[in-house]
Amino acid sequence: MVEWFHKSTEGLISQTKKDIPEGLWTKCPECGEVIYIKALEKNLNTCGQCNYHFKLASTEYIRLILDDGKLETYDTGLISGDPLEFKDSKKYPDRIRMAQKSTGQNDAVLSGIGRIEGKEISFAIMDFSFIGGSMGSVVGEMIARTIERATMRRIPLVIVSCSGGARMQEGILSLMQMAKTSALLARFDEVHKPFISVLTNPTTAGVMASYASLGDVIVAEPKALLGFAGKRVIQQTIGAELPPGFQSSEFFLEHGFLDKIVHRRDLKGTISVLIDYFNQS
Amino acid sequence: MANPTVVLEFEKPIVELEKKILEMREFAQGESIELTREIESLERKLDKLTREIYSGLSRWQRVQLARHPRRPYTLDYIEHLTEGFVELHGDRGFADDKAVVCGPAFFRGRKVMIIGQQKGRDTKTKLYRNFGMMHPEGYRKALRMMKLAEKFDLPVLIFIDTPGAFPGLGAEERGQAEAIAKNIKEMARLRVPIVISIIGEGASGGALGIGVGDVILMMENSWYSVISPEGCAAILWRDSAKAPDAAEALRLASGDLLQLNVIDSIVPEPSGGAHRDHKGAAETLGAAIEEVLGSLLGLSTEDLLQRRLEKFRNMGVFYHA
Numbered sequence: 001m002v003e004w005f006h007k008s009t010e011g012l013i014s015q016t017k018k019d020i021p022e023g024l025w026t027k028c029p030e031c032g033e034v035i036y037i038k039a040l041e042k043n044l045n046t047c048g049q050c051n052y053h054f055k056l057a058s059t060e061y062i063r064l065i066l067d068d069g070k071l072e073t074y075d076t077g078l079i080s081g082d083p084l085e086f087k088d089s090k091k092y093p094d095r096i097r098m099a100q101k102s103t104g105q106n107d108a109v110l111s112g113i114g115r116i117e118g119k120e121i122s123f124a125i126m127d128f129s130f131i132g133g134s135m136g137s138v139v140g141e142m143i144a145r146t147i148e149r150a151t152m153r154r155i156p157l158v159i160v161s162c163s164g165g166a167r168m169q170e171g172i173l174s175l176m177q178m179a180k181t182s183a184l185l186a187r188f189d190e191v192h193k194p195f196i197s198v199l200t201n202p203t204t205a206g207v208m209a210s211y212a213s214l215g216d217v218i219v220a221e222p223k224a225l226l227g228f229a230g231k232r233v234i235q236q237t238i239g240a241e242l243p244p245g246f247q248s249s250e251f252f253l254e255h256g257f258l259d260k261i262v263h264r265r266d267l268k269g270t271i272s273v274l275i276d277y278f279n280q281s
Numbered sequence: 282m283a284n285p286t287v288v289l290e291f292e293k294p295i296v297e298l299e300k301k302i303l304e305m306r307e308f309a310q311g312e313s314i315e316l317t318r319e320i321e322s323l324e325r326k327l328d329k330l331t332r333e334i335y336s337g338l339s340r341w342q343r344v345q346l347a348r349h350p351r352r353p354y355t356l357d358y359i360e361h362l363t364e365g366f367v368e369l370h371g372d373r374g375f376a377d378d379k380a381v382v383c384g385p386a387f388f389r390g391r392k393v394m395i396i397g398q399q400k401g402r403d404t405k406t407k408l409y410r411n412f413g414m415m416h417p418e419g420y421r422k423a424l425r426m427m428k429l430a431e432k433f434d435l436p437v438l439i440f441i442d443t444p445g446a447f448p449g450l451g452a453e454e455r456g457q458a459e460a461i462a463k464n465i466k467e468m469a470r471l472r473v474p475i476v477i478s479i480i481g482e483g484a485s486g487g488a489l490g491i492g493v494g495d496v497i498l499m500m501e502n503s504w505y506s507v508i509s510p511e512g513c514a515a516i517l518w519r520d521s522a523k524a525p526d527a528a529e530a531l532r533l534a535s536g537d538l539l540q541l542n543v544i545d546s547i548v549p550e551p552s553g554g555a556h557r558d559h560k561g562a563a564e565t566l567g568a569a570i571e572e573v574l575g576s577l578l579g580l581s582t583e584d585l586l587q588r589r590l591e592k593f594r595n596m597g598v599f600y601h602a
């Protein structure tokens with residue numbers, strides 16, 4: 001389940017440059033290396049020492065993966081309702097508005113049509129900075145429409161996931177987004193176009209247990225947190241320490257649930273080659 | 282049927298009144314008309330009290346009923362609703378997950394495939410059933426049985442009753458997320474009717490992993506949500522003791538789910554809850570399943586699949602800015 005509430009900001013390189021004061025240094029949470037921010041950015045927010053991948057804004061991913069850094073966006077006007085009238089420390093609509101203000105996005109997904117080395121694809125990318133990338137009705141709907149565009153236009157589908165899971169504030173309806181998206185992927189199979197699922201840190205719970213796990217090919221960035229249940233819950237259940245590297249990309253690869261670990265700088269090239277192999281004209 | 286050793290707080294007035302009536306009956310032994318009248322009046326009072334208490338239950342009280350240790354489980358429904366059940370085991374890959382029970386049976390004269398999550402009643406069987414929490418091999422076993430049903434054209438009847446998919450080391454190693462995701466997708470296109478009945482607890486992906494179907498029925502006092510009240514309370518309020526508040530906030534009761542268009546109908550439980558009358562509960566659920574199954578079997582496969590897709594395609598609440 002979504003554990004973003006407990007996440008410290010450690011390792012969370014901020015999404016917008018303006019939040020980082022000039023000349024600041026940061027520490028790699030994986031190897032402890034102190035890195036000059038400018039160098040980190042030049043290195044696509046990855047640690048040159050240990051390959052740890054810091055978070056990257058979804059707009060940066062778009063620049064990195066899509067031709068000319070261009071995404072023709074769709075569905076940016078969808079706003080979540082508040083079917084449960086949910087309130088914890090904040091009212092849910094207030095939480096949404098705050099996230100919209102700080103991210104400039106309507107919800108935790110950007111989606112649309114773009115190109116990878118000339119090939120038209122239906123593309124979506126999740127953004128952790130919007131309520132932990134959690135999936136509610138809007139995320140589910142935007143992913144659903146992304147799949148439908150790929151199906152209707154008969155073009156490849158690429159989804160970059162980054163999510164703590166379902167959005168609790170929408171209760172059962174957030175769970176149903178797993179069914180909505182997965183059911184549409186069953187329909188997408190019929191057009192025989194590849195779905196490349198890209199997993200970034202973290203991809204867990206409801207998103208991992210639906211479309212993120214359903215790629216024809218699944219690739220992940222190094223050392224990402226991937227899994228179903230939260231580490232804390234597992235620890236409580238088994239009453240023992242978890243082994244090092246548990247629920248990492250490397251762990252997933254080792255156990256056969258990942259096709260390939262890909263460094264961020266090689267993402268575009270890898271996706272492009274895979275599409276070429278599996279795309280039938 | 283009521284087990285005097287397990288009485289929920291809000292059931293106490295009912296149980297006390299029942300005890301009083303029983304005592305009077307023993308005392309009277311049909312001798313005194315006075316006493317007989319008194320007993321009749323108490324019985325009317327009991328009936329009224331039961332209806333009052335059960336019509337005004339909070340969501341948290343319903344969660345407690347859904348978890349009642351005497352509540353009918355999948356095997357109880359199989360016993361009361363079907364004939365000739367043959368349990369089939371294993372996922373043909375790793376193991377046989379005892380938290381889920383599968384196999385063909387006759388339901389009201391019709392061949393069906395049964396798949397249901399199963400809890401235990403005492404310490405030993407609770408452990409044996411892993412408290413109704415499935416591992417990846419359980420989801421894969423369920424999918425194998427669904428494919429079997431598809432191949433031989435049997436409708437699938439599914440019973441959901443789980444506190445969640447098992448959160449453990451082995452479950453993660455063997456791909457809990459992949460197993461659930463794959464089931465959801467495959468169930469969306471299974472070419473036979475699927476009728477889902479939520480009979481107790483419907484916790485999150487653990488429930489949805491066998492929860493995609495054409496019709497979703499829900500027993501009156503069961504719950505279904507994205508997370509358990511305890512889990513939600515621990516994350517949002519950092520205190521699992523706030524579970525009653527979380528149960529309210531999550532709107533996880535049958536009435537809520539009907540309102541949110543997630544389920545198709547509520548199956549009323551016998552007065553005082555399903556745990557007080559297993560046979561009665563099974564009878565009502567059986568009638569509901571028979572009715573929907575009849576109409577689903579009248580659809581062409583293409584219509585069936587199109588309707589199933591649209592059902593889930595339309596779930597969610599959002600607006601255009």
Ligand SMILES: [Zn+2]
Pocket residue numbers: 028029030031032033047048049050051052
């Ligand atoms: Zn490092």
